[in-house]
Amino acid sequence: xxxxxxxxxxDLPLLSVRQLDKSFGARTxxxxxxxxxWPGEVLAVVGxxxxxxxxxxxxxxxxxxxxxxxxxxxxxxxxxxxLYDIPEPERRILMRTDWxxxxxxxxDGLRFGVSAxxxxxxxxxxxxxxxxxxxxxxxxxxxxxxxxxVARMDELPFTFSGGMQQRLQIARNLVTQPRLVFMDEPTGGxxxxxxxxxxxxxxxLVGELGxxxxxxxHDLAVARLLADRLMVMQGGAVVELGLTDQVLDDPQHPYSxxxxxxxxxx
Numbered sequence: 001x002x003x004x005x006x007x008x009x010x011d012l013p014l015l016s017v018r019q020l021d022k023s024f025g026a027r028t029x030x031x032x033x034x035x036x037x038w039p040g041e042v043l044a045v046v047g048x049x050x051x052x053x054x055x056x057x058x059x060x061x062x063x064x065x066x067x068x069x070x071x072x073x074x075x076x077x078x079x080x081x082x083l084y085d086i087p088e089p090e091r092r093i094l095m096r097t098d099w100x101x102x103x104x105x106x107x108d109g110l111r112f113g114v115s116a117x118x119x120x121x122x123x124x125x126x127x128x129x130x131x132x133x134x135x136x137x138x139x140x141x142x143x144x145x146x147x148x149x150v151a152r153m154d155e156l157p158f159t160f161s162g163g164m165q166q167r168l169q170i171a172r173n174l175v176t177q178p179r180l181v182f183m184d185e186p187t188g189g190x191x192x193x194x195x196x197x198x199x200x201x202x203x204x205l206v207g208e209l210g211x212x213x214x215x216x217x218h219d220l221a222v223a224r225l226l227a228d229r230l231m232v233m234q235g236g237a238v239v240e241l242g243l244t245d246q247v248l249d250d251p252q253h254p255y256s257x258x259x260x261x262x263x264x265x266x
Contacts, residue, residue, distance in 0.1 A: 013038050
């Protein structure tokens with residue numbers, strides 16, 4: 001299903017960002033950001049280093065409060081809440097249930113002092129699971145789903161390769177079947193062959209689970225493979241937003257044209 005048909009199939013956007021600004025002293029990181037993300041839609045955010053991509057992602061997932069604007073989230077019951085009006089304890093529950101965050105460095109998203117199975121099982125316990133045998137069985141299913149040898153379930157993550165650590169982080173986030181996942185350079189720092197395998201896994205899981213996602217990436221090939229729509233940022237502002245293939249095949253803004261033609265190193 002493409003982005004247009006997804007929008008037509010849903011009455012309300014899952015996430016709405018309105019007039020979001022964020023500055024650090026005299027430096028403006030994000031300026032007047034506006035967009036909607038629909039259930040099941042994947043949006044990629046691209047731009048050179050310093051364009052504001054990572055700051056935007058931190059504002060969207062609750063790690064960094066914007067100076068101005070709103071981050072509106074449609075709950076399962078159809079009610080709409082501003083992320084930064086939600087009490088902190090409730091926001092933490094939201095992050096463990098309806099939302100997932102996949103970091104570029106797995107060390108930021110995993111607990112290295114507990115086993116691979118426990119990393120996945122903790123998310124299940126956060127949503128109320130208490131039967132140990134069932135938690136372990138579900139964790140094993142998700143490890144296998146992410147092509148991690150179940151025989152290594154009781155090993156600590158530091159014994160895994162970088163690619164396996166990233167797959168474990170994905171399993172940890174998706175085991176609760178969230179509605180929205182934020183990804184920060186999910187294949188960054190991995191070998192090309194490992195990247196390709198991980199991207200295939202991500203693409204199949206996103207489609208199978210009907211996930212909505214916001215992906216920050218410097219790699220336009222990643223954006224083309226995973227994203228329905230593409231948002232191009234420059235100097236903290238959105239300069240182009242459209243269907244991924246349209247933006248990459250026929251960019252309208254001069255900066256987007258430079259990115260696509262690889263004149264800029266991002």
